[in-house]
Amino acid sequence: xxxxxxxxxxxxxxxxxxxxxxxxxxxxxxxxxxxxxxxxxxxxxxxxxxxxxxxxxxxxxxxxxxxxxxxxxxxxxxxxxxxxxxxxxxxxxxxxxxxxxxxxxxxxxxxxxxxxxxxxxxxxxxxxxxxxxxxxxxxxxxxxxxxxxxxxxxxxxxxxxxxxxxxxxxxxxxxxxxxxxxxxxxxxxxxxxxxxxxxxxxxxxxxxxxxxxxxxxxxxxxxxxxxxxxxxxxxxxxxxxxxxxxxxxxxxxxxxxxxxxxxxxxxxxxxxxxxxxxxxxxxxxxxxxxxxxxxxxxxxxxxxxxxxxxxxxxxxxxxxxxxxxxxxxxxxxxxxxxxxxxxxxxxxxxxxxxxxxxxxxxxxxxxxxxxxxxxxxxxxxxxxxxxxxxxxxxxxxxxxxxxxxxxxxxxxxxxxxxxxxxxxxxxxxxxxxxxxxxxxxxxxxxxxxxxxxxxxxxxxxxxxxxxxxxxxxxxxxxxxxxxxxxxxxxxxxxxxxxxxxxxxxxxxxxxxxxxxxxxxxxxxxxxxxxxxxxxxxxxxxxxxxxxxxxxxxxxxxxxxxxxxxxxxxxxxxxxxxxxxxxxxxxxxxxxxxxxxxxxxxxxxxxxxxxxxxxxxxxxxxxxxxxxxxxxxxxxxxxxxxxxxxxxxxxxxxxxxxxxxxxxxxxxxxxxxxxxxxxxxxxxxxxxxxxxxxxxxxxxxxxxxxxxxxxxxxxxxxxxxxxxxxxxxxxxxxxxxxxxxxxxxxxxxxxxxxxxxxxxxxxxxxxxxxxxxxxxxxxxxxxxxxxxxxxxxxxxxxxxxxxxxxxxxx
Amino acid sequence: xxxxxxxxxxxxxxxxxxxxxxxxxxxxxxxxxxxxxxxxxxxxxxxxxxxxxxxxxxxxxxxxxxxxxxxxxxxxxxxxxxxxxxxxxxxxxxxxxxxxxxxxxxxxxxxxxxxxxxxxxxxxxxxxxxxxxxxxxxxxxxxxxxxxxxxxxxxxxxxxxxxxxxxxxxxxxxx
Ligand code: SF4
Ligand code: SF4
Ligand code: SF4
Ligand code: SF4
Ligand code: FES
Numbered sequence: 001x002x003x004x005x006x007x008x009x010x011x012x013x014x015x016x017x018x019x020x021x022x023x024x025x026x027x028x029x030x031x032x033x034x035x036x037x038x039x040x041x042x043x044x045x046x047x048x049x050x051x052x053x054x055x056x057x058x059x060x061x062x063x064x065x066x067x068x069x070x071x072x073x074x075x076x077x078x079x080x081x082x083x084x085x086x087x088x089x090x091x092x093x094x095x096x097x098x099x100x101x102x103x104x105x106x107x108x109x110x111x112x113x114x115x116x117x118x119x120x121x122x123x124x125x126x127x128x129x130x131x132x133x134x135x136x137x138x139x140x141x142x143x144x145x146x147x148x149x150x151x152x153x154x155x156x157x158x159x160x161x162x163x164x165x166x167x168x169x170x171x172x173x174x175x176x177x178x179x180x181x182x183x184x185x186x187x188x189x190x191x192x193x194x195x196x197x198x199x200x201x202x203x204x205x206x207x208x209x210x211x212x213x214x215x216x217x218x219x220x221x222x223x224x225x226x227x228x229x230x231x232x233x234x235x236x237x238x239x240x241x242x243x244x245x246x247x248x249x250x251x252x253x254x255x256x257x258x259x260x261x262x263x264x265x266x267x268x269x270x271x272x273x274x275x276x277x278x279x280x281x282x283x284x285x286x287x288x289x290x291x292x293x294x295x296x297x298x299x300x301x302x303x304x305x306x307x308x309x310x311x312x313x314x315x316x317x318x319x320x321x322x323x324x325x326x327x328x329x330x331x332x333x334x335x336x337x338x339x340x341x342x343x344x345x346x347x348x349x350x351x352x353x354x355x356x357x358x359x360x361x362x363x364x365x366x367x368x369x370x371x372x373x374x375x376x377x378x379x380x381x382x383x384x385x386x387x388x389x390x391x392x393x394x395x396x397x398x399x400x401x402x403x404x405x406x407x408x409x410x411x412x413x414x415x416x417x418x419x420x421x422x423x424x425x426x427x428x429x430x431x432x433x434x435x436x437x438x439x440x441x442x443x444x445x446x447x448x449x450x451x452x453x454x455x456x457x458x459x460x461x462x463x464x465x466x467x468x469x470x471x472x473x474x475x476x477x478x479x480x481x482x483x484x485x486x487x488x489x490x491x492x493x494x495x496x497x498x499x500x501x502x503x504x505x506x507x508x509x510x511x512x513x514x515x516x517x518x519x520x521x522x523x524x525x526x527x528x529x530x531x532x533x534x535x536x537x538x539x540x541x542x543x544x545x546x547x548x549x550x551x552x553x554x555x556x557x558x559x560x561x562x563x564x565x566x567x568x569x570x571x572x573x574x575x576x577x578x579x580x581x582x583x584x585x586x587x588x589x590x591x592x593x594x595x596x597x598x599x600x601x602x603x604x605x606x607x608x609x610x611x612x613x614x615x616x617x618x619x620x621x622x623x624x625x626x627x628x629x630x631x632x633x634x635x636x637x638x639x640x641x642x643x644x645x646x647x648x649x650x651x652x653x654x655x656x657x658x659x660x661x662x663x664x665x666x667x668x669x670x671x672x673x674x675x676x677x678x679x680x681x682x683x684x685x686x687x688x689x690x691x692x693x694x695x696x697x698x699x700x701x702x703x704x705x706x707x708x709x710x711x712x713x714x715x716x717x718x719x720x721x722x723x724x725x726x727x728x729x730x731x732x733x734x735x736x737x738x739x740x741x742x743x744x745x746x747x748x749x750x751x752x753x754x755x756x757x758x759x760x761x762x763x764x765x766x767x768x769x770x771x772x773x774x775x776x777x778x779x780x781x782x783x784x785x786x787x788x789x790x791x792x793x794x795x796x797x798x799x800x801x802x803x804x805x806x807x808x809x
Numbered sequence: 810x811x812x813x814x815x816x817x818x819x820x821x822x823x824x825x826x827x828x829x830x831x832x833x834x835x836x837x838x839x840x841x842x843x844x845x846x847x848x849x850x851x852x853x854x855x856x857x858x859x860x861x862x863x864x865x866x867x868x869x870x871x872x873x874x875x876x877x878x879x880x881x882x883x884x885x886x887x888x889x890x891x892x893x894x895x896x897x898x899x900x901x902x903x904x905x906x907x908x909x910x911x912x913x914x915x916x917x918x919x920x921x922x923x924x925x926x927x928x929x930x931x932x933x934x935x936x937x938x939x940x941x942x943x944x945x946x947x948x949x950x951x952x953x954x955x956x957x958x959x960x961x962x963x964x965x966x967x968x969x970x971x972x973x974x975x976x977x978x979x980x981x982x983x984x
Binding site for chain 2: 120121122124125126129155158159169234235236237238240241265266267
């Protein structure tokens with residue numbers, strides 16, 4: 001237990017742990033000490049001097065060491081001869097802090113006056129105007145009139161693109177270094193720095209391309225002025241005109257809490273549109289941050305390419321039709337399909353939809369399947385994180401194992417939380433065939449060859465000393481079969497310690513989709529036989545897009561129904577295509593990789609005639625004589641919770657529970673924590689693992705190894721060219737051209753050179769063009785092929801490079 | 810006495826008629842509206858206009874402050890970015906949509922007060938009549954003043970490097 005210290009701030013007594021900074025102690029009792037450079041998530045630097053306070057300490061007698069008392073018996077307090085910065089001074093016993101005296105007020109006034117010497121009068125058009133700490137603190141503490149001469153203002157460059165996503169206005173910067181420190185301390189991409197000195201101090205980026213980081217958007221939230229703004233939101237609305245709706249990011253298994261800001265827009269024909277995505281505080285999930293994919297890749301919902309009407313195949317062509325006709329046709333085909341029906345889903349769908357789809361399929365006697373290249377969700381349900389886990393609690397004495405994944409690419413926010421845990425002293429074991437960014441913080445690195453994932457887990461030294469153990473497993477370089485073995489090996493690692501069910505202990509799947517874990521929990525499993533199916537019903541998945549070889553198999557089915565946002569490659573083959581609502585248009589729940597069930601809310605109106613997946617399933621159900629709950633997810637959810645193991649007792653009320661969070665963010669306190677939103681909609685509920693897992697030997701006889709001198713292995717990137725990211729044009733400059741990574745040695749073998757465009761064919765499949773990038777960190781004998789980048793790859797495979805073809809193309 | 814004398818009632822009648830007769834020779838206080846219109850007072854607040862600079866550029870920078878100040882929520886502004894190839898206003902942005910619902914407006918003039926560039930001004934026109942509700946919504950085209958003689962219509966193509974400020978520099982408001 002740390003020692004507690006009692007001090008007095010503006011006449012109020014407060015008791016806080018030793019080491020707390022005065023500024024935080026004040027915030028805890030609701031006293032505002034204005035800050036610009038201090039941010040509660042970062043180390044203090046004392047650069048802006050805005051937080052000036054008068055600090056007094058009890059006087060001690062030099063000889064006896066006793067506290068000297070005044071005549072009235074109270075301790076004698078000695079104030080410093082100058083003001084102190086509250087953000088750099090830790091509390092001490094008996095300290096007296098004055099923030100309201102004239103001396104302090106005058107000090108702050110002078111600081112504001114100084115900060116404004118060259119600040120432009122841009123508030124009317126500044127994107128920060130209305131939620132700007134500098135505006136607010138100037139109103140509260142400013143002098144009202146400046147002694148500086150207006151004509152002496154220095155004009156700097158405006159509209160400087162720091163990168164493709166972030167703009168800098170040099171005049172507005174107050175040199176607080178929050179952006180620089182965020183990039184260095186929190187996400188370890190030190191791509192920003194100060195340049196020049198004095199009044200000419202400037203923020204520059206030292207990376208190529210500029211501001212090369214997955215986290216750049218967060219700097220606009222914590223920049224206390226409008227110096228940093230996003231290319232997405234730039235000039236598109238004033239903050240006070242925006243409405244907000246709470247949501248959950250749908251791009252990765254972290255389940256970051258977000259607030260979508262919306263406004264009715266004349267340009268869009270009077271529709272309500274999303275103007276920007278902002279982080280919503282959840283200290284158990286994403287703290288105050290979201291990655292740039294979450295922030296900028298929401299444009300799939302407003303894309304012009306969205307399906308708006310049901311389509312049915314007439315004379316070989318997909319033609320628009322009415323829901324009535326489409327549903328009647330579907331129901332007709334489903335009615336007698338029996339065992340021949342296969343329902344295929346992905347982890348993109350919310351729980352309610354998955355539940356209804358499963359009920360419908362079961363009711364019809366059909367089979368269901370999960371389209372995923374990763375297995376192990378059943379094991380995670382058994383040995384997943386204990387309820388009440390928080391990665392922020394991990395530190396000294398705890399251990400984290402991350403295997404077969406590049407955490408920053410696959411689940412960005414986990415990357416920064418695991419990194420922070422390692423910095424707090426947690427033992428971090430990173431096992432991957434090639435170096436990843438997380439290794440900078442690893443206490444132990446296990447390098448293994450692709451294909452030897454299970455052996456790598458076995459190489460992890462016994463962790464029985466660790467107080468807590470969290471294991472993350474991903475899908476780098478592996479296919480479904482190996483994934484199953486890897487999950488089992490990892491589950492063994494967790495279960496051997498015997499702490500299953502305890503908070504901060506357990507297994508976490510770094511899933512390809514936001515709700516893959518939910519799909520497992522509801523009963524969908526990979527490993528189905530597409531060839532056997534007579535009637536195929538695909539919702540929220542694009543198997544043909546991921547593997548063109550499947551096109552033929554799907555075509556063999558008598559009847560194919562696809563429920564989608566876009567006319568995907570799979571949808572193009574379908575007999576009936578049903579337009580589904582995007583996640584932003586309806587409500588529902590997702591189960592994150594940490595098995596936290598979180599609810600999201602409708603943000604915008606549905607596109608065209610699109611309907612939510614759960615309702616479509618219910619409507620088909622009604623036509624085939626199955627009574628499924630439709631219309632509202634709130635009707636489906638109670639059934640889902642009652643019938644899904646582990647979800648018992650979950651209610652909307654529990655999902656909506658909130659508690660006080662530190663640091664304080666939001667409207668009145670945006671100078672302190674940034675412009676992220678305060679969570680009033682619910683923190684979600686972490687499910688308890690079911691336990692009952694028995695450690696058993698991992699069997700992996702039936703996994704074939706491809707032969708060949710160099711084999712292709714799949715990896716996952718954050719910025720790929722998948723259907724959910726490519727509609728966001730703002731991200732296009734950041735999306736790489738399709739590429740493969742090879743060791744220079746192998747490159748020679750393949751007769752390629754660095755930067756060469758070649759044709760690549762995986763397993764004798766279609767040829768697509770890629771750029772060959774040489775990198776000596778890639779293990780020899782493998783070519784890394786990113787998933788969802790135009791080259792279909794599902795597992796380690798043989799491949800062929802076709803140099804001539806690319807040149808021709 | 811239960812009634813007034815006859816005499817007194819006749820007196821009153823003539824008194825009244827005399828006033829009527831006298832006023833026949835006075836200058837009338839009414840005017841023959843709409844043929845004749847009385848000039849409005851200097852601080853009269855009638856229908857708004859959106860001003861232009863002499864070169865034809867729009868004064869409005871699409872800041873929405875008028876909409877924020879409006880107690881009747883009568884104004885809707887949507888902004889877009891200016892470029893030197895397509896410049897509407899001197900600053901970084903302009904109002905791509907600007908609408909005032911004259912049925913909601915209470916002619917308080919707060920919008921005029923809030924405007925940092927003196928773009929929206931309540932002028933003298935009080936003759937507003939509509940035959941349907943949509944007509945009462947004045948769009949930017951209806952509010953904008955015509956292009957002055959020496960000016961060019963917007964959008965204008967301007968050479969780069971002239972309009973570098975986010976908000977055009979305004980003369981000192983005290984003079
Ligand atoms: S750009 Fe913003 S966050 Fe960065 S130093 Fe300037 S004011 Fe601070
Ligand atoms: S880390 Fe994942 S959940 Fe969070 S914003 Fe990024 S993509 Fe979305
Ligand atoms: S005059 Fe008053 S009510 Fe009318 S638009 Fe302006 S601010 Fe609104
Ligand atoms: S009229 Fe004035 S206050 Fe209104 S948006 Fe235009 S510049 Fe801003
Ligand atoms: S010096 Fe304390 S907040 Fe900047």
